[in-house]
Amino acid sequence: MPNEKKIKSVSYAKWGYIFILPFFLTYAIFSVIPLVDTIRNSFYEYYYSGLKAIGPNWVGFANYAEMLAADLPKYAWNTFVMWILGFIPQIVVALVLASWFTDARLKIHGKQFFKVVIYLPNLIMASAFAMLFFAMFSNSGPVNNILLSMGVIGEAIRFMESTFGARTLVALMNFLMWFGNTTIMLMAAIMGINPSIFEAAELDGCTHIQKFFKITLPQIKPLLTYTLITSLIGGLQMFDVPQILTGGQGAPDRTTMTLIMYLNNHLQAKNYGMAGALSVFLFIISGALCWIVFKMNTDPDPDGSKFAAKRARNAAKKGGNA
Amino acid sequence: MQNKKSSGRTILAHAVLIILAFMCLFFFYILIINATRSHAQLQLGFSALPGSSLITNLMNVLNDPAIPIVKGIQNSLIVSGCCAAIVTYFSALTAYGIYAYDFKLKHAAFTFIMAILVMPTQVTALGFLRLITNMGMDDSLLPLILPSVASPSVFYFMHSYMQSSLPKELIEAARIDGSGEFGTFNRIVMPIMKPAIAVQAIFTFVGSWNNYFIPALVITSKNKQTLPIMIATLRGADYMNFDMGKIYMMITIAIVPIIIVYLFLSKFIVEGVTLGGVKE
Numbered sequence: 001m002p003n004e005k006k007i008k009s010v011s012y013a014k015w016g017y018i019f020i021l022p023f024f025l026t027y028a029i030f031s032v033i034p035l036v037d038t039i040r041n042s043f044y045e046y047y048y049s050g051l052k053a054i055g056p057n058w059v060g061f062a063n064y065a066e067m068l069a070a071d072l073p074k075y076a077w078n079t080f081v082m083w084i085l086g087f088i089p090q091i092v093v094a095l096v097l098a099s100w101f102t103d104a105r106l107k108i109h110g111k112q113f114f115k116v117v118i119y120l121p122n123l124i125m126a127s128a129f130a131m132l133f134f135a136m137f138s139n140s141g142p143v144n145n146i147l148l149s150m151g152v153i154g155e156a157i158r159f160m161e162s163t164f165g166a167r168t169l170v171a172l173m174n175f176l177m178w179f180g181n182t183t184i185m186l187m188a189a190i191m192g193i194n195p196s197i198f199e200a201a202e203l204d205g206c207t208h209i210q211k212f213f214k215i216t217l218p219q220i221k222p223l224l225t226y227t228l229i230t231s232l233i234g235g236l237q238m239f240d241v242p243q244i245l246t247g248g249q250g251a252p253d254r255t256t257m258t259l260i261m262y263l264n265n266h267l268q269a270k271n272y273g274m275a276g277a278l279s280v281f282l283f284i285i286s287g288a289l290c291w292i293v294f295k296m297n298t299d300p301d302p303d304g305s306k307f308a309a310k311r312a313r314n315a316a317k318k319g320g321n322a
Numbered sequence: 323m324q325n326k327k328s329s330g331r332t333i334l335a336h337a338v339l340i341i342l343a344f345m346c347l348f349f350f351y352i353l354i355i356n357a358t359r360s361h362a363q364l365q366l367g368f369s370a371l372p373g374s375s376l377i378t379n380l381m382n383v384l385n386d387p388a389i390p391i392v393k394g395i396q397n398s399l400i401v402s403g404c405c406a407a408i409v410t411y412f413s414a415l416t417a418y419g420i421y422a423y424d425f426k427l428k429h430a431a432f433t434f435i436m437a438i439l440v441m442p443t444q445v446t447a448l449g450f451l452r453l454i455t456n457m458g459m460d461d462s463l464l465p466l467i468l469p470s471v472a473s474p475s476v477f478y479f480m481h482s483y484m485q486s487s488l489p490k491e492l493i494e495a496a497r498i499d500g501s502g503e504f505g506t507f508n509r510i511v512m513p514i515m516k517p518a519i520a521v522q523a524i525f526t527f528v529g530s531w532n533n534y535f536i537p538a539l540v541i542t543s544k545n546k547q548t549l550p551i552m553i554a555t556l557r558g559a560d561y562m563n564f565d566m567g568k569i570y571m572m573i574t575i576a577i578v579p580i581i582i583v584y585l586f587l588s589k590f591i592v593e594g595v596t597l598g599g600v601k602e
Contacts, residue, residue: 012423012424012503013423013424013425013426014425015419015423015503016419016420016422016423016424016425016428017419017425017427018419019415019416019418019419019420019423019507020415020416020419020420020431022412022415022416022471022472023412023413023415023416023435023471023472023477024431024472026412026468026469026471026472027438027472029453030450030453030465030468030469030472031438031443031446031450031469031472033449033453034446034447034448034449034450034452034453035445035446035449036449037448037449037452037453038445038446038447038448038449041448041449041452093342096338097338097339097342100335100339106331106332106335107332108332108335108336108339109336112589113343114339114342114343115592116584116585116588116589116592117343117346117347118342118343118346119588119591119592119595120346120347120581120584121346123528123532123580123581123584123591124532124577124580124581125531125532125534125549125550125553125576125577125580126532126534127532127534127550127553127554128549128550128553128573128576128577129349129577131553131554131556131557131569131573132349132353132573133349134557135356135566135569135570135573136349136352140365142352142356142368145367145368146368149367149368176345176346179342180346181595184592184595184596185595185596187596188596208331230440233440233442236442237442237444239444239534239535240534240535240550243534243554244553244554244557247557247558260444260535263444263447264535264538264539267447267448267451267539268539272448272452275448276448279444279445279446279447279448282442282444282445283445283446286440286441286442286445287441289440290437290438290439290440290441291437293439293440294436294437294439297436297439297478298433298436
């Protein structure tokens with residue numbers, strides 16, 4: 001009897017700590033220490049002029065002020081424009097495809113084939129994809145050749161020499177790489193909707209358009225928000241595609257230069273002070289977006305039903321009192 | 323009337339899907355066609371039919387001392403393979419630690435990982451580069467592999483999978499049978515986690531294979547470059563003087579292996595996307 005009690009009271013708590021130790025140790029070494037170092041550097045004038053190091057000299061918030069006064073707003077705008085140009089078609093196409101794929105009354109042949117094909121670009125090496133686009137859309141590349149030989153255009157289009165052309169190419173690549181992924185995520189969400197809601201709507205004579213706007217959209221709203229936020233975080237990190245497409249120049253006239261390309265330039269030049277200040281800006285924005293994702297993932301009341309119930313109870317109570 | 327309407331919708335759906343599928347496949351079709359044509363043929367203009375220079379282009383790429391592509395493939399395989407193994411093992415280990423045991427900081431640990439779930443690694447790149455230089459790990463493959471021990475999104479995936487597929491009674495039963503804690507994890511939990519591990523191993527491998535930003539900052543010597551860095555050097559200043567057949571062949575080498583593997587595992591991968599719900 002005492003023996004049994006002893007076994008029961010064995011604490012396994014230390015094993016919990018042992019098992020999670022590698023994760024937290026690695027995170028502390030490779031993320032927390034670098035973060036502290038990055039923030040520290042942002043307050044110093046510290047860069048290389050040729051091989052000679054200037055600084056580190058404490059300058060307070062001077063790097064931040066300089067960055068805001070100079071190019072940061074422009075590059076933030078570039079990043080945003082290229083993200084939204086890709087995201088709008090991405091979410092619209094994904095919504096339409098997902099509702100078609102999940103519509104039991106719509107017989108789509110080769111559904112599995114289409115799903116496999118539209119997801120494919122998501123797995124492609126972004127830098128190689130950008131290099132491919134660069135070769136294809138160059139002035140004497142295959143796309144111009146095809147259009148010329150079909151007589152669609154009279155002379156070669158200089159895609160990468162106009163702001164609109166270059167930004168559209170980046171957005172097109174982002175769209176191609178992500179619309180399949182979003183479609184498959186939204187499909188899972190739509191299939192999670194109680195089918196009896198759709199059946200009831202059909203009995204009431206709902207059209208496809210009504211069903212889409214009145215049932216599907218409101219039901220998957222949490223996932224749509226989640227997709228928006230995670231896509232924003234992805235957009236903030238936009239680098240490989242514009243970097244390779246424009247050879248790191250952000251051509252024409254730095255209108256396709258993204259925030260991370262800017263960071264990359266400072267890191268390559270060992271311009272630690274400015275790279276630090278830029279990183280802190282990025283950290284604050286990502287931190288805010290992370291917080292939203294965190295709230296959504298750990299929300300004990302994701303569809304608002306508990307909140308609605310509570311409000312109804314309160315209203316009933318109030319009514320009772322009055 | 324109803325029939326006519328729905329057949330119109332069916333036609334529209336198929337038309338849109340065919341256009342989108344065409345957009346997805348068209349570029350890869352041109353890529354593969356152009357990889358089989360010589361520089362001179364490519365200068366003449368586009369052709370929908372393959373040329374006869376596939377082997378020549380391949381040999382030109384393999385024998386170019388300026389771009390050691392075989393070494394690049396090797397480096398990419400080492401980094402991606404190690405990352406896939408480390409990410410899945412340690413994420414499962416961390417998830418198991420939080421799932422199976424009760425300890426004071428359990429809730430705090432979980433909350434912390436959820437808070438950093440989608441934090442971009444780029445924001446700490448500056449400190450990271452300085453740190454690995456101080457540790458003497460600059461220009462090596464290690465700093466591309468080691469940090470993957472802490473992968474919040476894979477942890478989240480594993481933790482969700484355990485909640486649905488790993489009954490705690492099983493762990494209790496193993497304990498009664500005298501199994502040690504690590505033994506239970508390695509011999510009983512890991513086999514149960516196989517489907518989740520396979521999905522995450524594939525996604526991690528592909529992500530690491532395609533990764534460009536950090537490797538390009540860490541690696542400086544030619545024989546340690548991974549494939550994306552080599553592709554980026556193609557876009558250098560002497561692009562105009564480059565053999566275009568070779569460029570297409572190098573892009574083919576970088577992406578076609580992934581496409582082939584994907585075609586074999588496509589059903590599994592497409593289903594895996596929604597299994598976790600979180601992708602970076």
